[in-house]
Amino acid sequence: MSQQPMSLSRLLVEKSSYLRNPNERDRIFAKGKKIEVVYVIVSKGIPLFRTEGAGDVTTIDIIPRGVAREGSTAYVSVPAILPEKIQAKLRRRMLEVLRSRFNNEVREHVKKYKKLGFSRLGEDGSWNCFIMPPSGEGETDLGMCGFCPSCNILGAVITKSENNYAKTSYGIKSRVVHDIAFATVPYEKCVVELTHNKVSEGISYTGRSLYEEPHIMPGVVFIGKLAMYDVTEREAKLVLHSLATISRMGGGETKYGSVQVIIVGLRAGDRETVSSYDIARHVIEKTGGALVEPETVVKEIVNYIRGKGFDVVIDEQKGIDSLDTVVAISDEELAKLWGEDNYFYSENVVAHIARAEKKTVGGEEEEKKEKKSKGRGKEEVQ
Numbered sequence: 383m384s385q386q387p388m389s390l391s392r393l394l395v396e397k398s399s400y401l402r403n404p405n406e407r408d409r410i411f412a413k414g415k416k417i418e419v420v421y422v423i424v425s426k427g428i429p430l431f432r433t434e435g436a437g438d439v440t441t442i443d444i445i446p447r448g449v450a451r452e453g454s455t456a457y458v459s460v461p462a463i464l465p466e467k468i469q470a471k472l473r474r475r476m477l478e479v480l481r482s483r484f485n486n487e488v489r490e491h492v493k494k495y496k497k498l499g500f501s502r503l504g505e506d507g508s509w510n511c512f513i514m515p516p517s518g519e520g521e522t523d524l525g526m527c528g529f530c531p532s533c534n535i536l537g538a539v540i541t542k543s544e545n546n547y548a549k550t551s552y553g554i555k556s557r558v559v560h561d562i563a564f565a566t567v568p569y570e571k572c573v574v575e576l577t578h579n580k581v582s583e584g585i586s587y588t589g590r591s592l593y594e595e596p597h598i599m600p601g602v603v604f605i606g607k608l609a610m611y612d613v614t615e616r617e618a619k620l621v622l623h624s625l626a627t628i629s630r631m632g633g634g635e636t637k638y639g640s641v642q643v644i645i646v647g648l649r650a651g652d653r654e655t656v657s658s659y660d661i662a663r664h665v666i667e668k669t670g671g672a673l674v675e676p677e678t679v680v681k682e683i684v685n686y687i688r689g690k691g692f693d694v695v696i697d698e699q700k701g702i703d704s705l706d707t708v709v710a711i712s713d714e715e716l717a718k719l720w721g722e723d724n725y726f727y728s729e730n731v732v733a734h735i736a737r738a739e740k741k742t743v744g745g746e747e748e749e750k751k752e753k754k755s756k757g758r759g760k761e762e763v764q
C-alpha cells in the first residue's frame with residue numbers, strides 16, 4: 383500500500399525545529415541539527431563515472447548479507463559515484479541557480495558584503511563566484527568569492543584575496559555532507575563498452591582516435607544520501623532545488639551524461655541514521671543484484687527508509703518519468719537568503735576571523751592599520 387507522499391516544502395516547515403533561525407546568534411557554530419536526504423540518480427544516457435580517467439569505471443565491492451560461502455564470490459562489485467563528484471556538481475548547479483536568479487534586489491544586498499571586508503564583488507553589487515582551480519601549489523581557488531550562499535553552504539577558503547580581514551587562510555566547512563552513491567547492479571551487468579571513433583576528412587584513417595570507453599547503461603539507479611547540517615529553511619530549499627535539478631553528470635556529460643535526480647525521502651533529527659551503503663545493500667539483497675526496472679529499485683528504497691522513520695516525498699507506484707521532486711524557491715526567498723540568512727552567516731564568519739586575527743602576533747597592529755585604510759575609503763575592488 384502506498385501512502386500519500388508529503389511535499390518537500392511542507393515537510394521543511396514541519397521539521398522547522400531542525401532548521402536554524404536565519405538571525406540566530408553564533409550561527410556558524412554547529413548545533414547538530416541534521417536533515418538526511420535520500421535520493422537517486424537514474425542514468426538516462428550512457429554516463430561515464432570514472433576516477434582514473436579514460437577506460438575506467440569507479441567500482442566498489444559490497445558484500446550482501448548471507449551470501450558469503452566458502453569458495454564462492456561473496457561480493458558484488460558495483461559502479462559508484464564518489465562524494466566529491468556529487469558535491470562539485472551540486473556546487474556548479476547551485477551557482478547556476480544563483481546567477482540565473484540574480485536581480486537588482488540581490489545586487490543591493492551584495493553591496494553590503496563590502497562592509498564585511500569581502501573583495502570579490504563590484505562597487506555596483508556585481509558578483510560572480512566560479513570554480514577555477516589554483517594555478518600553483520599552495521594557492522587557493524581563483525574564482526570562489528567566499529561569501530555567497532554557495533560558498534557559505536558548500537564550503538570555501540577565505541584568504542586575504544577574498545577578505546581584507548584575513549591574514550591567513552580560513553576554511554568554511556561544508557554544511558552539506560555526502561555518502562557515496564552506489565549502483566545496485568554488478569559492473570558486468572550495467573556497463574557497456576562502446577567504441578568511439580573520430581574520422582578525418584579527405585583521407586580516411588582512424589589511428590589513435592579509435593578508442594573504447596566503458597559507459598553505464600540507461601536505467602541504472604545510483605542510491606545517494608546527503609545530510610544538511612544546521613541550515614535555515616531557505617538554505618535547505620536552495621540545496622534541494624539544486625540537487626533535484628541536476629540533469630547531467632559525469633565525464634563527457636554534454637554528450638553522455640543525461641541523468642534524473644529524484645529525492646525519495648527526508649528525515650530530520652540530531653544524528654545521521656542511515657547510509658547509502660545500508661540502502662544499496664538492502665536493495666541488492668532483495669533483487670539479487672539483477673538489472674531490474676528503476677521503479678523496482680525505488681520501491682525497495684522507499685520500503686527501507688520508511689521503516690527507518692523517513693518521510694517519503696514521492697508516490698513510489700508511479701513511473702520514474704512522472705516523478706518530479708523539484709522544490710520551488712521563489713525570487714523573494716532567494717533575495718532574503720542573500721540579504722538575511724547568508725549575510726548574517728558571513729557577518730559571523732568575519733567576526734570569527736577578526737577574533738582569530740587578534741590572537742596572532744601582530745594581529746592588533748594589523749587591525750589598526752586596517753581601520754586607518756578603511757577610514758580613507760581605500761578598498762580593493764575586483
Ligand SMILES: [Zn+2]
Nearest residue numbers: 511527530533
Ligand atoms: Zn561564492
